[in-house]
Amino acid sequence: MDEPSLARPGPAAPGLKAPTLVESAVTQPTATELIAVIVAVTDRTPRILTVDGATLPAGAFQPGYRSLQASLRSWVEKQTRLRLGYVEQLYTFADHGRTGADQRTISISYLGLTREGPAGRGASWQGWYRYFPWEDHRTGSPLSETLETALRAWAEAAPSPGARTQRRQRAAYSFGFDGHGWNEELTLQRYELLYEASLVEEAPEFRGTPQLGTAMRHDHRRILATGIARLRAKIKYRPVVFELLAAEFTLLELQQSVEALAGRRLHKPNFRRLITQQQLVEETGGSRAETGGRPARLYRFRRDVLLERALGGTKLPIARSR
Amino acid sequence: MDEPSLARPGPAAPGLKAPTLVESAVTQPTATELIAVIVAVTDRTPRILTVDGATLPAGAFQPGYRSLQASLRSWVEKQTRLRLGYVEQLYTFADHGRTGADQRTISISYLGLTREGPAGRGASWQGWYRYFPWEDHRTGSPLSETLETALRAWAEAAPSPGARTQRRQRAAYSFGFDGHGWNEELTLQRYELLYEASLVEEAPEFRGTPQLGTAMRHDHRRILATGIARLRAKIKYRPVVFELLAAEFTLLELQQSVEALAGRRLHKPNFRRLITQQQLVEETGGSRAETGGRPARLYRFRRDVLLERALGGTKLPIARSR
DNA sequence: TTCCTAATACTCCAACGGAGCATAAGGAAG
DNA sequence: CTTCCTTATGCTCCGTTGGAGTATTAGGAA
Structure with missing residues (x-):
């Protein structure tokens, strides 16, 4: 969906010689792997x-596919029998030291959305807040005292007064201390700050003090943080939540899915207004009574908005007339 | 700046065996190149x-650097003596067929911002609208008749009625036909549409009819389109324009830089209000008289906002109280 | 029948953003 | 020296959006 999806043109036209700014790319062979969130x-x-x-x-990475994304998609779908509704590239890392020696691995990470199904052999579904307990702000701010104490200590241990202020500020902005509001999109920055402060197990200098979530292998927790951050940003301007829902859903289910991803409670009447005004959904005519209260109408996603939505995130004061 | 910037942790802890969902990554060695916009x-x-x-x-790609981004940065700075103010990864492609045989090349593309300086050996600066003349909407809509005619013909040539409607819609939404407004962020989608319609020289079926901009080698024009689209989106929520300006500038210079990138005229009073209200700049005290009118005050970018800016693009109706 | 719960429908209002006008301060032309 | 042209800068007007809260409806359970 987001992927530049053209077939690639053939070899270069002859006659163009390669000057200094174009080096031969064939020098260092590397291994390439795809990592999926x-x-x-x-x-x-x-x-x-x-x-x-x-x-x-x-x-x-399997050669022979039209694109990296197609390769990833087919590999995941074959291994897990899950259908990936939405796939987007996250980031490409060069990993040195993992396979050792001169060989380096290029890791290309992807985000994929689906609905939960039986996990294949050796695989399992895990709630993502297990790895990032401080990211769930739906009921209170978990670990905020622990984090604030630990990060303050880290800031005070800075080598110079300037660095100290900077550390304090970064911690405050990222985690919403000192009256700065919580911004759910900063998941990656927060994780990196904790890494830098050696507060997560993956950090080389980690001393084992507070237990901040479950660690993952290699840098997978960082990749997961990248995925969470990207998804939290994306749900605000692209209708991707629907990939995670059943075909029919109530507005509360929709809201709770968004809340789960964002890790925040939303204002119900305004959320409904937002959804209905944007005409993202249409009524199916059915309703669901097992809600504990008044039965809720069922809705479905209007697939055509995927085409319609020009999504003009216009923050620029564009001049209308000449 | 945008790069996840941690040093990577060491090799995996032993004891975890690799099940089906983790394949060995060392099978297919590939060449890796970095491409810079x-x-x-x-x-x-x-x-x-x-x-x-x-x-x-x-x-x-040169092993030995801390990260891919550091590698790119140092390589560009050494080759060109330009200082890159801002660097961000764009996209990673797998290119088959370029170097031939079994070997595939992974291309990792980057966007870098700088100020123009003397280009090194064999290099030259080129206005980007040379490659995308239809993207500059500062004075009228260049080529819009040509494009509309050609794209309508392409839509009518669709194999089925359904596909025809879809093509018409895509063209209309992407290029702003039929009353849909122009959205400057859709540069990549527009290029891909033109490619699909075989209207650009790089397309395999290109028949040479209208001349739509200068072609580039391989898929470089698509990479450039990706960079333009990304930058146009970014300037709306991140203060990156300043990387392209001199240390001191007038508000009109700032506005014209944004206009150049966005390819659109902006509403002057509102643009000024936007900039000053956000406290992105501060007066230097100086002024510049060579403006053709009343002398303009000089401003400088407030570097500290890079830290401050939490940039809450909050489009979600977040609940305040419990 | 009463009460609890969630669904759905409105209202109120402050803030933001689009659009345009008024005034200021230089230089150039007459 | 005055007039005029040009750009800079400051301010107003107002419709739309988005935050916050309240009222009413419709099921199920006590």
């Missing part, structure tokens, strides 16, 4: 597909 | 660094 939301909990609860699914 | 704005024109006007700078 596969997300589903079940029971108000965002879950990810893992191997042994500590590793993200990863596979060697 | 280096942007500067001079004289109200966005420019990119090219080789021979048709190729983006590219280099083999």
Whole structure:
């Protein structure tokens, strides 16, 4: 969907010689792997597909596919029998030291959305807040005292007064201390700050003090943080939540899915207004009575908005007339 | 700046065996290259660094650096003596067929912002609208009749009635036909549509009819489109324009730089209000008289906002109270 | 029948953003 | 020296959006 999806043109036209700014690319062969953050939301909990609860699914890059994304998609779908509704590239890392020696691995990470189904051999679904307990602000701010204390200590241990102020500020902005509001999109920055402060197990200098979530293999927790951050940003301007829901749903189910992903409570009347005004959904005519209260109408996603939506995030004061 | 910037942890802890969902990554060695879209704005024109006007700078990935981004940065800075103010990863492609045989090349593309300086050997700065003339909407809508005619013909040539409607819609939404407004962020989608319709030279079925901009080598024009789209989106919520300006500037210069990148005219009073209200800049005290009118005050970018800005693009109706 | 729960429908209002006008301060032309 | 042209800068007007809260409806359970 987001992927530039053209077939690639053939070899270069002859006659163009390669000057200094174009180096031969064939020098250093590297191994290439694809790493997937596969997300589903079940029971108000965002879950990810893992191997042994500590590793993200990863596979060697398979030549022969039209694109990297097609390769990843078919590999995941074959291994897990899950249908990926939405796939987007996250980030590409160069990993040195993992396979040792001169060989480096290029890791290309992807985000994929689906609905939870039986996990394949060796795989399991895990709630993502298990790895990031401080990211769930739906009921209070978990660990906020622990974090604030630990990060303050880290800030005070800075080598210079300037660095100290900077550390204090970064911690305050990222985690919403000192009256700065909580911004759910900063998941990656928060994780990186904790890493830098050696407060997560993956950090080389980690001393084992507070237990901040379950660690993952290699840098998979960072990749997961990247995926969470990206998804939290995306749900605000692209109708991707629907990939995580059943075909028919109530507005509360929709809201609770968004709340699960964002890790925040939403204002119900305004959320409904937002959804209905944007005409993202249409009534199916049915209703569901098992809600504990008045029966809720059922809705379905209007697939055509995927085409319509020009999504003009216009923050620029564009001049109308000449 | 945007890069996840941690050093990577060491090899995996032993004891975790690799199940089905984790394949060995060492099977297929590939070549890896970095491709850079280096942007500067001079004289109200966005420019990119090219080789021979048709190729983006590219280099083999050099192991030994902390990260891919550091590798790219140092390589560009060494080759060109330009200082890159801002660097961000764009997209990673797998290119088959370029180097032939079994070997595939992984291309990791980057966007870099700088100020124009003397281009090195074999390199030259080119205005980016040379490659995308239809993207500059500052004075009218260039080529819009040509494009509308050609795209309508393409839509009518669709194999089925359904496909025809879909093509018409896509063209209308992407290019702003039929009363749909122009959205400057859709640069990549527009290029891909033109490619699909075989209206650009790079397309395999291109028949040479209308001349829509200068073609580039391989898929570099698509990479450039990706960079333009990303930058146009970014300037709306991140203060990156300042990387392209001199240390001191007038508000009109700032506005014209944004206009150059966005390819649109902006509403002057509202643009000023936007900038000043957000406290992105501060007065230097100086002024510049060579404006043709009343002398303009000089401003400088407030570097500290890079830290401050939490940039809550909150489109969600977050509940305040419990 | 009463009460609890959630669904659904409105209302109120402050803030933001689009659009346009008024005034200021230089330089150039007459 | 005055007039005029040009751009800079400051301010107003007002419709739309989005935050917050309240009222009413319709099921099920006590």
